[in-house]
Amino acid sequence: MFNRRRFLQYTAAGMATGAIAAPAWARTSxxxxxxxxxxxxxxxxxxxxxxxxxxxxxxxxxxxxxxxxPGPLLRFREGDEIKLNVSNTLDVDTSIHWHGLLVPFQMDGxxxxxxPGIRPGETFSYKYAVPQNGTYWYHSHSGLQExxxxxxxxxxxxxxxxxxxxxxxxxxxxxxxxxxxxxxLFAKLKKHSDSQNFQQRTVGDFLHDxxxxxxxxxxxDRAMWxxxxxxxxxxxxxxxxxYTYLINGRSTADNFNMVFNPGERVRLRIIxxxxxxxxxxxxxxxxxxxxxxxxxxxxxxxxxxxxxxxxETYDVIVTPQVAEAFAFVAESIDRSGQAVATLGPKPGMRAxxxxxxxxxxxxxxxxxMDHAAMGHGQMEMxxxxxxxxxxxxMDHxxMDHAAMGHxxxxxxGPAVQMVSMExxxxxxxxxxxxxxxxxxxxxxxxxxxxxxGHRTMTYSQLRSxxxxxxxxxxxxxxxxxxxxxxxxxxxxxxxxxxxxxxxxIRFHEGERVRLTLINDTMMPHPIHLHGMFFDLVxxxxxxxxxxxxxxxxxxxxxxxxSVDITAEHVGDWAFHCHLLYHMAAGMMQVVTILPAEAMxxxxxxxxxxxDHSTMDHSxxxxxxxDHxxMDHxxMDHDAMSEEDMKR
Amino acid sequence: MIRTLALFIFAVSAxxxxxxxxxxxxxxxxxxxxxxxxxxHARHHVLDHHGDTRQFYxxxxxxxxxxxxEGDTLVWxxxxxxxxxxxxLWIKSEGDYSLESDELExxxxxxxxxxxxxxYFDFQGGVRYDLEPKxxxxxxxxxxxxxxxxxxxxxxxFLSSEGDVTARMEAEYEFRLTQRLILQPRxxxxxxxxxxxxxxxxxxxxxxxxxxxxRYEFIREFAPYVxxxxxxxxxGTADYLEAAGEDTDRxxxxxxxxxxx
Numbered sequence: 001m002f003n004r005r006r007f008l009q010y011t012a013a014g015m016a017t018g019a020i021a022a023p024a025w026a027r028t029s030x031x032x033x034x035x036x037x038x039x040x041x042x043x044x045x046x047x048x049x050x051x052x053x054x055x056x057x058x059x060x061x062x063x064x065x066x067x068x069x070p071g072p073l074l075r076f077r078e079g080d081e082i083k084l085n086v087s088n089t090l091d092v093d094t095s096i097h098w099h100g101l102l103v104p105f106q107m108d109g110x111x112x113x114x115x116p117g118i119r120p121g122e123t124f125s126y127k128y129a130v131p132q133n134g135t136y137w138y139h140s141h142s143g144l145q146e147x148x149x150x151x152x153x154x155x156x157x158x159x160x161x162x163x164x165x166x167x168x169x170x171x172x173x174x175x176x177x178x179x180x181x182x183x184x185l186f187a188k189l190k191k192h193s194d195s196q197n198f199q200q201r202t203v204g205d206f207l208h209d210x211x212x213x214x215x216x217x218x219x220x221d222r223a224m225w226x227x228x229x230x231x232x233x234x235x236x237x238x239x240x241x242x243y244t245y246l247i248n249g250r251s252t253a254d255n256f257n258m259v260f261n262p263g264e265r266v267r268l269r270i271i272x273x274x275x276x277x278x279x280x281x282x283x284x285x286x287x288x289x290x291x292x293x294x295x296x297x298x299x300x301x302x303x304x305x306x307x308x309x310x311x312e313t314y315d316v317i318v319t320p321q322v323a324e325a326f327a328f329v330a331e332s333i334d335r336s337g338q339a340v341a342t343l344g345p346k347p348g349m350r351a352x353x354x355x356x357x358x359x360x361x362x363x364x365x366x367x368x369m370d371h372a373a374m375g376h377g378q379m380e381m382x383x384x385x386x387x388x389x390x391x392x393x394m395d396h397x398x399m400d401h402a403a404m405g406h407x408x409x410x411x412x413g414p415a416v417q418m419v420s421m422e423x424x425x426x427x428x429x430x431x432x433x434x435x436x437x438x439x440x441x442x443x444x445x446x447x448x449x450x451x452x453g454h455r456t457m458t459y460s461q462l463r464s465x466x467x468x469x470x471x472x473x474x475x476x477x478x479x480x481x482x483x484x485x486x487x488x489x490x491x492x493x494x495x496x497x498x499x500x501x502x503x504x505i506r507f508h509e510g511e512r513v514r515l516t517l518i519n520d521t522m523m524p525h526p527i528h529l530h531g532m533f534f535d536l537v538x539x540x541x542x543x544x545x546x547x548x549x550x551x552x553x554x555x556x557x558x559x560x561x562s563v564d565i566t567a568e569h570v571g572d573w574a575f576h577c578h579l580l581y582h583m584a585a586g587m588m589q590v591v592t593i594l595p596a597e598a599m600x601x602x603x604x605x606x607x608x609x610x611d612h613s614t615m616d617h618s619x620x621x622x623x624x625x626d627h628x629x630m631d632h633x634x635m636d637h638d639a640m641s642e643e644d645m646k647r
Numbered sequence: 648m649i650r651t652l653a654l655f656i657f658a659v660s661a662x663x664x665x666x667x668x669x670x671x672x673x674x675x676x677x678x679x680x681x682x683x684x685x686x687x688h689a690r691h692h693v694l695d696h697h698g699d700t701r702q703f704y705x706x707x708x709x710x711x712x713x714x715x716x717e718g719d720t721l722v723w724x725x726x727x728x729x730x731x732x733x734x735x736l737w738i739k740s741e742g743d744y745s746l747e748s749d750e751l752e753x754x755x756x757x758x759x760x761x762x763x764x765x766x767y768f769d770f771q772g773g774v775r776y777d778l779e780p781k782x783x784x785x786x787x788x789x790x791x792x793x794x795x796x797x798x799x800x801x802x803x804x805f806l807s808s809e810g811d812v813t814a815r816m817e818a819e820y821e822f823r824l825t826q827r828l829i830l831q832p833r834x835x836x837x838x839x840x841x842x843x844x845x846x847x848x849x850x851x852x853x854x855x856x857x858x859x860x861x862r863y864e865f866i867r868e869f870a871p872y873v874x875x876x877x878x879x880x881x882x883g884t885a886d887y888l889e890a891a892g893e894d895t896d897r898x899x900x901x902x903x904x905x906x907x908x
Contacts, residue, residue, distance in 0.1 A: 105676065105677070106677055111693055112693025112694070114677050115681055115686075115689075116677075116685040116688070187702050191704050192867065196867075202825055202826065203822055203823060203824050226795060226796035227795045228795075229767055229795060229796075428765065429732065429764070429765065430732065432766040433766075487767060488763065488766075497697070497698030497699070498693075498697035498698045499694045499699035584696065585698060586698025588697050590674045
């Protein structure tokens with residue numbers, strides 16, 4: 001049995017910092033230092049304000065919690081009742097959202113959705129129980145404050161024995177910093193959406209391709225992208241030098257330091273708290289065993305690198321055997337920059353900083369256009385996992401979306417007919433492209449990681465350690481398209497910006513529902529649903545009962561991802577892309593979970609399919625369809641769909 | 648008139664419930680826990696701030712000195728707009744100021760309503776006023792956007808207060824030599840549907856300019872440039888120039904800045 005020293009470490013970190021301490025940059029990162037002030041217990045006083053910080057050696061101003069970037073580590077214990085008093089010293093509203101925590105919706109912290117927000121000078125008390133354990137985080141859901149430092153980590157220690165065995169632990173909060181105002185950055189993206197990309201293809205790249213592939217092929221490639229008016233280097237909207245990448249508020253030069261004794265099992269709790277950056281995480285020379293994803297335990301999976309969406313968390317165990325300094329590398333997905341920390345046998349060491357790798361380039365597959373490659377992929381998948389065929393052969397582009405309520409047989413469930421609801425998306429000012437042939441890309445590691453020459457994680461490799469609590473087949477499928485026009489910097493779900501939304505997506509308490517996300521854009525989107533975990537439907541493992549449970553999932557370009565959800569927690573829950581400026585541009589919705597007993601109109605609507613503004617609800621006899629008595633898991637929506645079609 | 652007004656009021660009042668968000672808010676469960684008015688306000692705010700923010704943009708696309716044997720001319724072409732993703736108020740201005748004779752040779756300003764009509768194109772309509780020469784006013788109809796293969800295009804037709812119809816077309820392309828060094832070919836053609844003697848303009852193609860500008864983006868918002876441009880006049884317009892003893896075409900060197908905010 002390993003000797004756990006972490007409690008001593010907490011005390012040291014806690015003592016050194018206090019509740020409202022010197023900014024994070026002012027503290028040393030010595031032995032056993034989390035690098036972040038820590039608060040524990042079940043009563044917390046937090047203050048949101050503006051304060052000076054030093055990032056990468058340069059003085060600047062942050063907006064955040066208790067004067068540090070990231071904000072203090074909050075440490076709860078599973079089962080505790082927590083109270084947090086959050087005071088706002090800003091001159092604008094603020095909020096704190098507890099990312100991944102199963103709190104009552106009115107404590108979820110999304111202004112305009114779950115509460116009114118915290119006004120300047122006011123204190124709001126969040127009260128909730130924590131029925132879970134794991135690594136989570138918190139951040140502002142007001143304006144663009146998250147970009148300015150308003151984020152911090154949460155650890156919930158398990159009530160009983162921790163299934164993860166470790167000797168010491170560190171929290172690593174990844175961030176992206178800009179010295180300018182986030183509002184200005186958003187405005188620049190709106191005005192010239194490619195203005196923050198300094199990795200576009202040049203005439204030099206063209207000449208290189210000509211010599212490597214021949215003139216014809218290089219021209220064909222340019223013509224193809226040019227015809228689409230899209231860039232194969234459009235991988236991140238914002239990269240370095242606009243961004244300085246951070247680990248616990250520290251740049252590579254600031255060298256966040258972790259120490260270990262050879263042979264120890266070191267648990268790294270990694271949180272992507274950035275505003276816009278997906279990171280590739282690796283520790284050259286040190287395999288990482290993933291033990292937790294989004295706070296949920298997974299069967300240990302040893303990899304050398306993994307891609308991490310904004311808002312995802314991963315806990316990994318590393319066991320360095322030799323007394324050497326190892327680099328912890330968080331490289332931005334577009335490889336314009338990175339943040340490197342050191343895990344060494346002594347404090348103050350500096351691991352070798354690896355060179356940035358070659359900038360990845362998108363392929364036809366990312367457009368959802370490469371029919372030849374698609375067919376190939378389909379065959380491959382079918383050969384390996386026959387069950388996957390049912391999913392990949394569903395070609396929505398050829399379906400008549402107007403004929404709603406098309407019935408999709410579930411190959412694994414009982415003889416239940418799953419009704420699928422999908423909006424009819426058309427191109428227009430806000431929708432530049434519709435993926436002609438989206439397919440599951442869960443078995444891919446992510447942009448740029450296909451050929452890195454070592455083991456990379458794919459979602460399809462993840463399995464929950466604990467059995468899934470609900471293995472019912474979903475009764476309904478709601479299809480949501482991720483849509484955009486990069487040129488105008490417009491982002492939306494189903495072509496409808498949040499500002500244009502007239503009704504929420506509705507789930508019914510107790511129902512098992514499938515949410516299918518189709519990415520019609522050429523960028524990966526980390527999609528987050530508040531208030532619930534969803535089971536990632538992995539082709540071939542649908543009936544494993546061990547699907548990974550997540551709160552945030554990266555939907556790759558032209559990807560089609562399904563997640564199964566048990567609608568448990570009644571309330572209005574935010575649902576959005578966790579890339580901050582995509583959300584600000586409109587890539588957001590609300591999922592309402594209606595209580596089982598109060599469903600007057602229940603799900604009469606085919607959601608996005610029916611224009612409710614033209615529906616006269618008053619003439620509908622109440623109770624004509626009494627959903628409260630229905631078993632939604634086996635509900636046959638066909639009858640209702642036909643009724644809707646007549647309208 | 649009264650009937651029209653009554654119809655209008657009827658239409659507005661009939662359509663009002665559709666737009667009255669709070670009569671049927673898209674979600675409202677938090678109203679059970681917090682003040683409903685406060686929630687309504689916050690809901691309105693969160694919707695507005697996620698997709699309906701407005702921007703204000705100013706760009707000096709070309710602010711340059713053109714040098715030729717005939718002397719130096721200060722030339723500007725700029726844009727400004729205010730609005731959201733689909734609808735914008737768009738102001739355009741361009742003109743020439745002779746540094747030799749110290750006088751404004753040409754100057755115009757356009758005020759346009761710009762509406763996104765497809766992923767890459769905006770329809771624009773409005774008015775143009777000529778400060779020089781002669782203070783004419785025109786109705787403007789145009790299309791601006793990004794054509795396949797990354798050609799920035801702007802085409803507009805003008806109907807003047809004198810009844811004359813003219814048109815102007817511009818196209819630009821960008822060769823990225825490096826991430827910050829950009830070579831930009833640009834062509835501009837002007838056409839006239841009729842002869843306009845008082846402006847010494849013939850019918851048909853009146854002028855054609857082709858330029859090549861090399862800029863360096865120190866930051867994306869600020870890029871000085873140098874370049875060359877060939878400027879030619881054609882048809883009846885060229886005849887007017889020849890009659891006045893002027894050249895019908897010339898090459899100029901340009902130096903200027905491109906800047907936006």
